[in-house]
Amino acid sequence: MQIIDYITISFLVIPLIVIVLNNLFSKQLSERVCFYFAGAAAIVQMASSVADFFLLTASRLHEYEFSLLWDLNTEGSEHFAVDSLSLVILFCVGFVSFISVLVANQTVEKKKTAYVSLLMTLMLGMNGIVLVTDLFSLYVFVEIVGISSFVLVSLFQTEKGLEGAFKYLVMSSLASVFMLTGLAFIFMQTGSLQYSQPWMDILGAQGTSQIYTYAAFILLLSGFAIKTGAVPFHSWLPDAHQSANTAVSILLSGIVIKVAGIYGFIVIMDLFGDFPAVNMVIRIMGIVSIVVGALFAIRQTHFKRIVAYSSVSQMGYILLGVSTGTTLGLLGVIMHIFNHATFKCTLFSNAAALHHRTGTLDINELGGLEKKMPVTGFSSITAFLSTTGIPPFAGFWSKLLIVLALWNSNSQWFAAIALFSSIFTAAYFLRLQKKVFFGKLPDKFSEVTEIGGSIKFAEIILTGVTILVGVGFPLVLLYLEGRGLL
Amino acid sequence: MEAVIYVCLGFLFVSGFMAVMFRSILKSAIALAAASAVLGIIMYMLGGTWAALFELSVCSGLVTVIFISAISLSNIDKEELGKVFADKKRMSLLPYILIVCGIIFVVIALSTDVWLPAVNKAVKTAGDLREILWNNRQADIWGQIIVLLAGAVAVVVLFKERD
Amino acid sequence: MNGFGFEDMMLITGFFLIISGAYCIMRTYHMLKIIIGMEIAMKAVTMFIILAGYLNGNIELAQSFVITVIVVEVVVAVVSAGIVVSIYKKYGSMDIRNLRKLKG
Numbered sequence: 001m002q003i004i005d006y007i008t009i010s011f012l013v014i015p016l017i018v019i020v021l022n023n024l025f026s027k028q029l030s031e032r033v034c035f036y037f038a039g040a041a042a043i044v045q046m047a048s049s050v051a052d053f054f055l056l057t058a059s060r061l062h063e064y065e066f067s068l069l070w071d072l073n074t075e076g077s078e079h080f081a082v083d084s085l086s087l088v089i090l091f092c093v094g095f096v097s098f099i100s101v102l103v104a105n106q107t108v109e110k111k112k113t114a115y116v117s118l119l120m121t122l123m124l125g126m127n128g129i130v131l132v133t134d135l136f137s138l139y140v141f142v143e144i145v146g147i148s149s150f151v152l153v154s155l156f157q158t159e160k161g162l163e164g165a166f167k168y169l170v171m172s173s174l175a176s177v178f179m180l181t182g183l184a185f186i187f188m189q190t191g192s193l194q195y196s197q198p199w200m201d202i203l204g205a206q207g208t209s210q211i212y213t214y215a216a217f218i219l220l221l222s223g224f225a226i227k228t229g230a231v232p233f234h235s236w237l238p239d240a241h242q243s244a245n246t247a248v249s250i251l252l253s254g255i256v257i258k259v260a261g262i263y264g265f266i267v268i269m270d271l272f273g274d275f276p277a278v279n280m281v282i283r284i285m286g287i288v289s290i291v292v293g294a295l296f297a298i299r300q301t302h303f304k305r306i307v308a309y310s311s312v313s314q315m316g317y318i319l320l321g322v323s324t325g326t327t328l329g330l331l332g333v334i335m336h337i338f339n340h341a342t343f344k345c346t347l348f349s350n351a352a353a354l355h356h357r358t359g360t361l362d363i364n365e366l367g368g369l370e371k372k373m374p375v376t377g378f379s380s381i382t383a384f385l386s387t388t389g390i391p392p393f394a395g396f397w398s399k400l401l402i403v404l405a406l407w408n409s410n411s412q413w414f415a416a417i418a419l420f421s422s423i424f425t426a427a428y429f430l431r432l433q434k435k436v437f438f439g440k441l442p443d444k445f446s447e448v449t450e451i452g453g454s455i456k457f458a459e460i461i462l463t464g465v466t467i468l469v470g471v472g473f474p475l476v477l478l479y480l481e482g483r484g485l486l
Numbered sequence: 487m488e489a490v491i492y493v494c495l496g497f498l499f500v501s502g503f504m505a506v507m508f509r510s511i512l513k514s515a516i517a518l519a520a521a522s523a524v525l526g527i528i529m530y531m532l533g534g535t536w537a538a539l540f541e542l543s544v545c546s547g548l549v550t551v552i553f554i555s556a557i558s559l560s561n562i563d564k565e566e567l568g569k570v571f572a573d574k575k576r577m578s579l580l581p582y583i584l585i586v587c588g589i590i591f592v593v594i595a596l597s598t599d600v601w602l603p604a605v606n607k608a609v610k611t612a613g614d615l616r617e618i619l620w621n622n623r624q625a626d627i628w629g630q631i632i633v634l635l636a637g638a639v640a641v642v643v644l645f646k647e648r649d
Numbered sequence: 650m651n652g653f654g655f656e657d658m659m660l661i662t663g664f665f666l667i668i669s670g671a672y673c674i675m676r677t678y679h680m681l682k683i684i685i686g687m688e689i690a691m692k693a694v695t696m697f698i699i700l701a702g703y704l705n706g707n708i709e710l711a712q713s714f715v716i717t718v719i720v721v722e723v724v725v726a727v728v729s730a731g732i733v734v735s736i737y738k739k740y741g742s743m744d745i746r747n748l749r750k751l752k753g
Contacts, residue, residue, distance in 0.1 A: 012628070019635065067624065080625065114643045121636040128632070132625045136714055140629035143721045144636060147728055151640040154732050162736050163748040169729055170674060173687045176725075177667065180694045180718065188701040192710060491655045495662045498696075502666045502689050506673040514685050525692055528659075529715075532703045537712040540719050541695070549688065549726050556681060556730040560737045576676045583672065584665055591661055619713040626717045637724035644731030 004055050007048045008066050008082050011090060011127045014041050015120040022113055022120075034116040039101045041120065045094030045127075053087045057483070065133075079133065085266070086130040088334050089259060092341050093126050096254035099345045102458040103352050104247035111155060115247075118155070122148040122251065126259045135186070135193040138267065139179055142227065145260045146172045149252060153244040164236075164243035171226055171236040179223030185216035199271050217278055220268060221285075228261025230319060231289045234312045238300075241308035246352040249304060253311045253348065254341045262315070262337065265322045266330075273325045282323035287414055289316030294424035298431070303354065303361040306432055307347045310387065313425065314340050320418060321402040324409045331480075332401030339386065339394045339469070346383040346462040350376050353451035353459070354436070363432060368441030373450050377437045379459040384429040386466050389422055394470040491531055498524045503584075507577050515553040522546035536615050659700050666693035680733045680743045684726060691722050 018041045022034050056064060063083035097119060108115055125144035132138055150172070154165035187193055189212065222233070229237040237257070241249045265282060272278055293313030300306045318340070321333040353376045354369070355361055370377040386395035399422070406415040450456070498521055505517035522545040530538035620627070666689055673686030695715055702711020733743070740747045 111643065114639060117639045118636070121632060121639065124632050125636075128625070128629065134623075134625065136717070137623075137625040137629060140626055140633070140717055140721060143725070144629060144633050147633065147640070147724060148636050150732070151636070151643065151728060154735065155643060157735055157739075159739055160750050162732060162739065163750060165732055166680075166736065166748065169732065170683060170687070173690075173725065173729075174671075174674070177670075177687075177690045177694055180691075181667075181697055184694065184697040184701045187698070187711070187714075188704055191705055191707055488655050492658060495655070495658055498692075499662050499665055502669055502692070505685055505689060506669045511679060511681055511685075514682060518685055518688055521689065521692060525696060528696070529699050532699055533708045534699050534702065534712045534715070537699065537715040537719075540716050544719050544723055545688075545692075548723060552727055552730055553681065553685070556734055559734055560743055576678070577673075579676075580669060580672050584668065587665065587668060588661075591664075615709040615712050618709050619716070623713055623717075626713065630717060630720050633721055633724050637727055640724075640728045640731060644728070644735055 004052065004059075004064060005066055007052050007055070008064065008080075010048050011045065011082075011131065012080075012124065014044055015124045015127075019117050019120045022116055027113070030113045034113050035101055035105055038116045038119055039098060041123070042094050042098035042101060045123070046091055046098065049087045049091040049094060052082065053084065053091075056082075056084065056087070080131040081133050082131055085330075085334065089130050089263065089337070090127060092338055093123060093255050093259065096251065096341050096345060097123055099254070099349070099458050099462065100247050100250045102454040103250060103349055104245075105454040106356060107246050107352050115152070115155060118148050118152050119251070122152070122256070126255060129259055129263060133195045135183060135195070135267075138264065139176075139183060142179075142260050142264070143176060145256060146176075146227070149248075149256050152248045152251065153240055155248070156245055158243070160243035161245070164239040164241075168236045168240045171233065175223045175226035175233075177223075178219045178226070182216040182219035182223065185212045185219070189213065195267075195271065214277065217268075217272065217275065218281075221265075221278070221281060224261050224264035224268070225285060227257070227264070228315050228319075229257050229312055230261075230285050230315055231292045231312065234289070234293070237312055238305050238308040241311070242302060242304045246304075246348055246355065249308075249351075250345050250348045253308065253344045257311065257315065258318070258337050258341070262318050262322065262333070265319065266333070269322055269325055279323050279325065282319055283411065283414060286316045286319030286323060287417055289313065289319065290418060290421045291316075291424070294421055294428065297428040298424070301363055303351050303363055303432070303436070304348070306363075306428060307344065307351065310347075310425070310428070311340075311344060313421075314344075314387070317399065317402055317418065320406060320414060324405045324411075326405055326409060328401060328408065329405035332398055332405055335401060335473075336395075336398035339398050339466075342462055342466050342469075343383040343386045343395065346379050346459060346466070349455055349458050349462065350380045350383075353455050356455070357448045357451055358445055363435045365442065366436045366445070367439040368437070369445070369448070370437040372441070372445070372448050375450055375456055375459055379463045380433065380437065382463045382466055384433055386470070387429060388426045392467075392470045394466050394473065396470065397473045487531065491528065494524050494528050494531070498528065503580075506580060511557055512554070515550055515557065518553070519546050519550040522549070656700060656704065659696060663693040663696050663700075666690065666696075678745055680736065680745055681730075683745070684729050684733065687729075688722070688726065691718070695719070 018037050022030055022037060063081050065079045065081045067079045100119070104115060122145060125141050125148060128141035129138060129145065132141065150165045150169050153168060154162050183193065190197060190199070226233040241253060244252065268278065269282070290313050293309050293316060297306050297309035297313065300309065318333055318336050321329045321336065351361060353373065354366065357373070358366065360366065382393065386393040389396045389399040403415045403418055406418065501517050501521035501524060505514045505521060508514045508517060522541060526538045526542035526546065529541060670686045670690030670693070673689070674683050677683060677686070695718060698711050698714050698718070702708045736748070737743055
């Protein structure tokens with residue numbers, strides 16, 4: 001086997017090895033070393049995805065198929081495949097898991113081994129989602145991600161955590177029913193559910209059974225919309241984010257809603273994008289998510305809830321980008337997935353730091369912490385500027401690409417509304433910053449000091465990445481244009 | 487054979503309906519088990535013998551045992567159940583909703599022609615179930631292994647008594 | 650109605666089961682009954698998959714789908730029962746009206 005085989009197989013094998021190693025030793029030894037193993041696995045995943053990207057472009061393949069313990073050339077067998085889009089998402093998965101382990105080092109006190117095992121299962125599920133080539137396997141891995149995330153939300157057995165996990169569970173099972181019914185209707189028309197089928201010939205041909213095709217699309221889109229937290233199915237998202245431990249909120253908002261939800265939309269647009277109704281539905285869902293998420297965020301008082309509604313709003317931007325179906329839109333989407341992961345992780349790390357030092361997350365009680373916690377304040381301001389889309393930070397580029405893609409595909413009104421809602425984004429974030437970091441310092445917080453240890457390290461890394469990507473992105477655009485991909 | 491399938495579909499619908507409408511949660515769980523058993527029989531008659539086996543042994547057996555063990559961990563009296571939860575009053579709207587939906591379906595059937603396409607025999611994958619499952623759908627097998635692993639960790643974490 | 654066979658009856662029964670399951674999830678006050686409603690909806694979906702396989706001639710592929718769906722459904726039922734039992738241990742009752750701490 002060549003070296004590219006070893007690297008791609010490692011995406012599926014290394015988390016399994018970490019789970020086995022973790023549970024092999026005695027309890028005390030596991031509790032001490034488990035975070036090191038998890039951090040190592042995340043770093044290995046980031047390194048393998050970068051290495052694989054260069055190997056893949058060097059060998060000029062469009063995608064690379066591989067199989068794990070089965071023979072690749074069995075008749076009609078279904079294999080895993082990796083291409084450039086998958087590699088970028090795999091890199092994001094590794095990056096956000098690494099940040100989550102850094103934050104969990106200080107916020108997770110008990111049950112560390114269980115947290116690391118579930119984190120590895122979550123990573124396996126997400127790696128699986130981007131590596132499969134069949135719609136039904138996509139459903140199975142989306143379920144794996146769902147199960148791991150509700151156990152993670154309810155892991156620490158607080159009252160709010162269990163309630164948030166239960167609401168998420170009910171909505172997620174509704175999503176499963178919708179997705180499977182949609183898949184059954186599609187399976188009725190065609191013979192199998194692989195990606196590489198001639199879908200348009202099979203689905204576009206009939207007369208009266210068009211109604212089953214349209215019903216199947218609506219059901220599939222609703223199922224993925226529930227998983228993404230797009231409006232009108234967003235009601236589980238703030239509750240699950242607020243009540244979970246901050247390390248788990250980082251995972252949920254950083255990768256789960258994107259990989260389990262947005263990647264499903266990308267696949268649907270890729271396979272069925274020629275139906276005009278599919279385009280229009282995703283576009284409307286996107287624009288409504290942006291506006292409703294921003295409006296709800298303005299009147300919240302809990303730090304993590306504001307950030308959760310901001311996630312709903314940003315998912316709307318990504319949905320708008322997906323619905324265009326052009327290469328520019330897809331590039332904007334990938335960039336926004338990475339940028340959103342970065343600034344959401346920064347905001348949640350700040351929440352963890354605030355909670356650790358002051359014990360409260362109600363923004364009416366906090367105030368004036370800029371002098372006491374300078375690193376946290378600076379990273380929070382960086383994240384806020386990046387979200388709103390102000391140059392030279394990273395968020396500016398991805399929003400620009402999405403708006404340009406919308407403008408090019410004849411939906412000027414949507415592009416205008418998307419630009420205009422940046423004002424709402426700025427509004428709720430300004431309110432957050434003003435109340436938490438500026439203003440008068442209450443007396444009971446006069447002895448708080450800056451957060452130390454791994455959370456500070458995480459914030460510094462994230463701020464550095466935001467600034468670096470923002471300044472260096474034109475180089476990436478030039479490189480892609482040189483390769484002929486743009 | 488068709489008459490038997492119609493009778494079984496009737497049993498399935500009645501079991502599912504009673505599982506929703508019963509006041510006592512124990513009877514609901516047993517109605518769910520009966521619905522799973524009848525579904526197994528329907529699957530066997532349509533030609534899916536292995537799936538019927540799984541449905542009977544796993545859904546009609548294992549899931550019912552899980553529900554009954556969860557119920558027995560929370561021993562609530564039957565009269566208190568009826569008073570506190572007031573399930574009968576809240577569920578009583580369901581028969582009317584189903585009758586309305588049935589009338590809508592009949593109206594659609596008589597006016598348009600939107601029934602299922604005929605038995606189509608499109609792309610037929612050769613081979614037995616065992617070959618297809620183990621040779622062709624390897625990603626599903628990996629998915630099942632990982633989901634069972636996640637379930638095992640979840641059970642250890644959630645069902646522990648005191649730590 | 651020409652050509653009305655048992656396949657159409659299966660489709661209608663499946664829709665009725667999904668409506669009953671969704672109604673049960675929305676209206677009941679008992680937490681375990683929400684899980685029972687979810688299971689009833691999954692039965693209907695399993696029936697749709699087998700029906701699709703029968704109409705297609707590809708019943709073996711449909712059977713492998715159904716086996717995988719059953720495994721995933723069992724694990725989801727176990728995890729939900731675990732969460733419900735943990736909630737019972739905190740509050741002492743299975744009433745869903747107790748879960749009112751997260752608002753807005």
